[in-house]
Amino acid sequence: MEIRPTTDEDLDVFVDTVHAAFGRFPETPVDGGGLWWSALETDRCLLALTADGRPVGTAATHAFELTLPGGTLVPAPGVTAVGVLPSHRRQGVLTAMMRHQLAESRARGEFLSVLLASEASIYGRFGYGPATYTQRLTVQRHRAALAAPRARRTADAPATGPDNGSIDVLPRTRCDEMLEEVYDRYRRAQPGALSRPHRWWALRAGQPPISPAPRYIAVHRDTDGVPDGYASYSIDDGTLAVDETIAVDDAVFTALARFVLGHDLVSQVVFHHVPPQHPLRRQLADFRAGEVSGDMDWLWVRLLDVPRALTTRGWFVDGELVLDVEDPFLGEHGRYLLTVRDGTAHCVPTDREPDLSLDVSDLGSVYLGGTDPSTLVRAGHIRAHRPDAAPRADALFRADRTPHCLHWF
Numbered sequence: 001m002e003i004r005p006t007t008d009e010d011l012d013v014f015v016d017t018v019h020a021a022f023g024r025f026p027e028t029p030v031d032g033g034g035l036w037w038s039a040l041e042t043d044r045c046l047l048a049l050t051a052d053g054r055p056v057g058t059a060a061t062h063a064f065e066l067t068l069p070g071g072t073l074v075p076a077p078g079v080t081a082v083g084v085l086p087s088h089r090r091q092g093v094l095t096a097m098m099r100h101q102l103a104e105s106r107a108r109g110e111f112l113s114v115l116l117a118s119e120a121s122i123y124g125r126f127g128y129g130p131a132t133y134t135q136r137l138t139v140q141r142h143r144a145a146l147a148a149p150r151a152r153r154t155a156d157a158p159a160t161g162p163d164n165g166s167i168d169v170l171p172r173t174r175c176d177e178m179l180e181e182v183y184d185r186y187r188r189a190q191p192g193a194l195s196r197p198h199r200w201w202a203l204r205a206g207q208p209p210i211s212p213a214p215r216y217i218a219v220h221r222d223t224d225g226v227p228d229g230y231a232s233y234s235i236d237d238g239t240l241a242v243d244e245t246i247a248v249d250d251a252v253f254t255a256l257a258r259f260v261l262g263h264d265l266v267s268q269v270v271f272h273h274v275p276p277q278h279p280l281r282r283q284l285a286d287f288r289a290g291e292v293s294g295d296m297d298w299l300w301v302r303l304l305d306v307p308r309a310l311t312t313r314g315w316f317v318d319g320e321l322v323l324d325v326e327d328p329f330l331g332e333h334g335r336y337l338l339t340v341r342d343g344t345a346h347c348v349p350t351d352r353e354p355d356l357s358l359d360v361s362d363l364g365s366v367y368l369g370g371t372d373p374s375t376l377v378r379a380g381h382i383r384a385h386r387p388d389a390a391p392r393a394d395a396l397f398r399a400d401r402t403p404h405c406l407h408w409f
């Protein structure tokens, strides 16, 4: 088996192979009309070939940037286009490509890798764990009234970001730069969010609102007229479906939500890609008017350098934990003392008794603060060596806000 980078000459071989692995055809657009593979960078695409040179497997990465808790931006290879021909499965082709890719990432100095999994049973063995989650919130319009925020009625409570902005509706075709700019501003402050490189917008790759699918865009502008949020939506048979609601703060999100919920000739509004624990459900006067469905994993994280990963993200409470981390896929093991003081973390090898023993995939799951370590202790995946270890870890790993990713790749 040979694994080598794709060249400009055989990019079509890569594209044909990955489509054959998925049972699709290269000319068929994905939902929403974008040719997803058009944003691939050739030198980050791998082909797996048999001894006689036949292409049987593909894998690629996009050069994304990931926002960590606290707002640090780090390079994050986004693994994509993973496929092995049906005729060559369960013979270790993917395993070989994963090994190759992780070694490449380390050689580039990257300390983590991310992906969206087609099936949740594939990537745990390679050290990836689900780290952000997404939901769909469906609201029947006749029950969609928003409650007055209680805190703002209190005389001395600060009115956090009162909404004095404006909303316009534009066809998608008139918003190219604005969408790109607003998304970029949003993702820099949102833990778990990925950059959307300019080539995605320029090539109209991926899913709406990047892709060419017809959409309306509700643009929110602040009092100076600067766009600071948008909702991309379409209406079909009485259902207004919002692909994504991007807002630089909660007040802008609320304004956009109020706008779509007030749309005439619509019986229900479906918000796709709402993070767990999003306040919108709490803002409805009738809590049961918001029905959650489609609760699923989104971004999976794989750590490649534990001390660097832990000292790079932001921390919000002081504390100390000894983590004993197994990495069976890479055949590595490390025991680390993590100490956080005044928001700064130190992580050094130690021979102290561990507080938690865990697989690197579980550390990937808790890394962005979207999965409580105690949940994985209760599930029997993380071993807590003393009763206070899990609650201490929960408090320590929690992020400044729920991590969320809505970029599809």
Ligand SMILES: CC(=O)SCCNC(=O)CCNC(=O)[C@H](O)C(C)(C)COP(=O)(O)OP(=O)(O)OC[C@H]1O[C@@H](n2cnc3c(N)ncnc32)[C@H](O)[C@@H]1OP(=O)(O)O
Binding pocket: 021, 022, 079, 080, 081, 082, 083, 084, 085, 088, 089, 090, 091, 092, 093, 094, 095, 096, 115, 116, 117, 118, 119, 121, 122, 125
């Ligand atoms: C980030 C992305 O791009 S997600 C897209 C992933 N691709 C797809 O879903 C396309 C269709 N599927 C495929 O092309 C292939 O089945 C792949 C890529 C998922 C797996 O490729 P293979 O070469 O068969 O994997 P490989 O032989 O290396 O398997 C390694 C191990 O994973 C297991 N495994 C592989 N695929 C799956 C699966 N879909 N579900 C459960 N286990 C799996 C194998 O059983 C094997 O286990 P073992 O080590 O205990 O024997």
